[in-house]
Amino acid sequence: MNAIFTDASFQNIVNVANRYGISVNAVTDLTQTLIRTNGSMAQFNIPELGGGGQWMQGGMTMVGDMFNNQLKATVNGLCIELSNLINQGGIQYKPLPKVENQNGFLSGSAGNWWGDLGFPNSSGSQNNTNYAIFSNIGRLAIRENGLVTVFNTLDHQIGGTGQQQGGNYSVSFTSQYGNVDLNTLPIVSGGENKPKPKQAPIQNNNNNNILQNEPLQAIVAPVQLDNNNFEEDIFTKIEKMAALKDKGILTVEEFENKKIDLLNRL
Known part of the structure; x- marks a missing residue:
């Protein structure tokens, strides 16, 4: 390139x-x-x-x-x-020129599905999921089933990918902090494209299988195991995001939206 x-x-x-x-x-x-x-x-x-x-x-x-x-x-x-x-953003690549594709829509460049984010530091695909990492502007683009979602990677320096075991996407990412939880990253665009959570069977009182949304299981299970640790983890994440807001990495709107999302998990 x-x-x-x-x-x-x-x-x-x-x-x-x-x-x-x-x-x-x-x-x-x-x-x-x-x-x-x-x-x-x-x-x-x-x-x-x-x-x-x-x-x-x-x-x-x-x-x-x-x-x-x-x-x-x-x-x-x-x-x-x-x-x-x-x-500090003092050295950046030029954004890709916008061109009109065969359907008459503008895109970042012919064949580049991530639009006008510029040149990725790395890109690839895993199990029908495409990804592109833009370290110099703090963005991660993911295309799942033809739909593109762009995340703000905050202070994560994403340096590795792997196969995801469960979750919304079939690819996982690692940074200097370990595995990156995409649910904690602000969505810059394409939030409506985020894959719907998978449903899993659970047992009711009559031992019949019923379906329950995965996010509810993800919230309920930690509370049943250790409610105090779960709450501390939520507040710790909010404190970290507040520090990022103070540094200007997160906007006030991004911080407030993510804070509400985390508090709703309590």
Whole structure:
């Protein structure tokens, strides 16, 4: 995928390259490696930076010339600056151009089902479910049965996918916090597309099978096991979302909607 940076993003890359005396092409290659992980790590092979090397947020820097401390410092400085720009939105890809498809509707690009979100950091499919992860703008798009839902990923850095065992979708996601519960993520668009919960049989007093919605089971079961822990978990999630609202990651409307949803589970 030949991704193109916005004009402002490219100027930021040029400014960084000039400060360090490194070519723009080399810094651009390094940036594209970093943006795939939302600025958390880079694996590169750039002759101007000593050939093969690796950088990881938190202090690990490896270069081909392992005893060249000046080169290590340069790579570390470059990666830190570029990582900060990526996380602050100072480096982004241009949105995909909108084109008219055969049905006369506008889409992000011919063949791209996620619309005008731009270039995903990663995309794929599992069991007839398509997904696209946009780390640089904090979005996750999922297409299930032809219907697209876009989530706000908050402060999750989604880095893994797998097969979901139960739940609304057949694909699961992991971040730095472990498994990502999609029910806790605000829906940006397509909320009406969210698959209806599956129904499961339960026993009534006459030992006959009846159907009950899965969300009700998900709410009732934890209360029966340990009501106090369940309530504490709800309030903990609300506190975390409040902190995200204070940081501007969540809007007031998104926070209030999700808070009401969580409180309704008590």
